[in-house]
Amino acid sequence: MLSFVPRPVADLPWQIIAITVTIAAFGVIVLYSAAGGSISPWAGIHALRFGVFLVMALVIRMFSENFVKLGTFPAYALFAVLLLLVELAGAVKGGSQRWIELGGFRLQPSEFMKPLVVLAIARFYEMIPIGQARSWSAIWPPLVLIGVPWFLVMTQPDLGTSIAVMSGGVTVMFLAGVPLRLFIGAGLAGAAFVPFAFFFLLREYQQNRVLIFLDPESDPLGTGYHISQSKIAIGSGGIGGKGYLQGSQSHLDYLPEGHTDFVFATMAEEWGLVGGLFVIGLFALLLRWATVVSLNAPSRFGKLAGGGLTMVIFFYIAINLLMVMGLAPVVGIPLPFLSYGGSSMMTIMICIGLLMGIERNTRESGSSAGRVIS
């Protein structure tokens, strides 16, 4: 470190800040084009939000591990109750409800649930005696911690978020050392469950989305339209793209949701494969950083939480990209830092902030001897 830089400034995690700022700035550029070459309505707010949430992440970074641990279960309980309230409100009003109005701010409890499930399960495994780590008593409580929010979100119905909630929690269980054969067994059982779930748990529009995903051309003007148009946008961009502000798919409204879920297609049309590999590369750097942070974490809580949070971020990126490239059904999951939208960005930045905090703990505990990768 250069000596004239003040220590608190020099200690900031500049690497991850640089990565997120770069992706978000690119997002602003893409959203400027998506609006037909205009700051409003998306690009400006996107930049502003990112700024606010980055500050929030840096604040979260300063939370001590004890503070986080202490807050985990109460926060989990609070948001589980809020989730239930949302569910009840939806049942009363009829139709699906996903948020609570809080003085002009829409609070979406399911978003908070994604990191909270990870923290809660990490906290649980940290609390139980080491010898019990592979016993049955180490397995059923996390399943409940995952199952309650999963069920509440699933019935909203919000297929994408419910799977996201589950994936973070299951990852922590996996990392905590739950026997591998249980995951293999659960995987097989899940595969057997899929047909049942498809026919009895999914609503008709969800079933259609899955069917259309399997054969998008069967309904080019209906639900398959999204996937078809997204592939057209990406495919027509070629290697170098059509040029900034030249994307006809997005500018002429052929690409639906070109500023939210399908922002990657908007970007790829104008920036081509080069832009796509740039974005994928930045995400790879981000996930690599997060993985290294969790590997280097000195505490068991830090390790498990770091691994789970990494998975939450990965889940967003992977499902979104698989979807826009026609490899996954349309499930309505935005792409971090690029898609316009406040709640998903907040979730991601909470995860980033927590990971930054874990990294700070690692640094301050000075246990660099335990580093696996630097």
Added chain:
Amino acid sequence: MRRPGKLITRNSLNMTFNRRTMLIGGAQGLVGTILAGRMAYISVVENERYKMLSESNRVNLTLIPPRRGWIIDRNGKPLANNKADFRVDLIPQRVRDIEATIGQLGQILRMTPDEVDDLRVAMKDARGLQPVPVAAGLTWEDFAALSVRLPDLPGVAPQRGFSRQYPTGAAVGHLLGYVGIANAEEYEQSKNPLLITPGFKIGKDGLEKYYEQRLEGKPGARKVEVTARGKIVRELGVKEDTPGKPLKLTIDGGLQEFVARRMGRESGAAVVIDCQTGGILAFSSMPSFDPNSFSDGIGRLEYAMMSQDERVPLLNKATRGLYPPGSTLKPMAAVACLQNGVDPEETVNCPGGYRLGNRFYQCLGRHGPVNMTRAIEKSCNTYFYAQAHRLGYDKIAMVAREMGLGEEFDLAGLNQRYGTIPDSEWKMRKYKQGWTASDSLNAVIGQGYVIVNPLQLAVMTARLASGRKLYPHLIPNDKIAPTLPYAPEHLAIAQQGMAQVVSQGTAARSKLPLEGIAMAGKTGTAQVRGFGSGSRGGAGVPWKYRDHGLFVCFAPVEQPLYAAAVVIEHGLGGSRAAAPVAKDFMTYMFDPQKAMDSLLALEAGWGGNIAERMASEFATFRARSEGGAPAEPAPEDSAP
């Protein structure tokens, strides 16, 4: 759950954590690689395909229907042209809510309930991209009002273009035919996208159909950039259409219209031929249909009215109407007699009929001794009975065919029924019976088996008047017709007889009201009910049993320029119904103003010109059919 022999320590858990984290990290890397590979595949390998799809999204290519070639008369006057037009069509496949769309269109365009019904019926049968015409000839205000509402009316296609116009309307209906939207089969056959372009029409009948290739032209195209909602962002380029080539006819537009109007309320046909070339100057079958309303897509009610009319406006009687020619064949028979050595000055005594065996064949009067010209002048049956009995009809039939009777002409694809000129061989072939003297007697006065169409009568007269074997045609040509194989003096005798018909004979009331120009002609009255049944079809019987009136003529007598045939269905008689019509249109050829004055006087008595009369007939028909009368005619045998 605990496996024996395996000790769990903080360290072993950390090892597990590290291993599994690496596993997950590896899996994530794998997914990332798959994503990058997938993207490379879509954007590089499949780039061409998606580029094309993107372009076909963005660029909307609309064909500009070509302007149809004009059809002009011999003087270059348009018989069919194009008028700038605002029109609107519906594309069935793109319409979301048919009822709501039709309702809105009806309101915006102020359509009548009939028109809305017609549209509803048309939409019921419509499929795919085949445009269904809603309205043409919109005002700019209506067009604009519709255009601003387009985003809410998917499938509605307003267009600024050209539509076919026939300035003289019904007068050219059977001659030119009409145009219309290509039907589903026509599109299936050629798959030509032009056929489903709104506003494009093809010839459906008559010359419009026969000369389709020539008249069609080449479409232009307009490339526009459109949004997903169909809003046009900007124009990328326009290629103008190439109009079809004009088609020049031998028709005299003024005469064509005059003849049609002069037919008045009668049902019939008239054909006028240029005696120097054989070119058809006028070709009329009335009542007719207005090709303008056919081309816009005729309403069901209007069509129902036409198909129920006993005067059959949808039939082209000039070529498809077959009539016993009656006495109009006598000049031709005279030529046949002369060819076979009959002395024109030889007289036959007419005591009011002719006895053949135990039957007495009636003449129209007691003419006393008549020679050939006088027999024509007075239309004496007895004279021709005697000659036919002597010569046999086979010899007369040969001349009849040489004159064009019984012949199907090569005439721009016009559908013809060519009738019968009988002879002994024909009768044997058809009925397995020998020819009798009685057959000859009937045939020579144009009854019995003899049946011809009005076009053939006009050709016969033109050949008789010119002495040349003229062929009727509609497209001008330079062919010189060969002379007929008959001595000019023989033809002169027949011509002389015809001149006397008008100067002092059966058509004496139809002399041309012109100084120094005389007409020659021959009247004919053809019975509709079986000849010899004893019942004449006079004024006292229902219209459809009355006799047909026929008249063939040429003028001027000395140097024939024009020859014509007129058939007035159920007109009671040739001199009474047909000759006055011929007199007026022949007058028109020499003094249009004089002829027009007398026509206007007549039309005042008939209740207006053709268009006005058709409109009022339609109004009556509509009032009646709305009054609960069945739209379909009751079957004839429904009476007890």
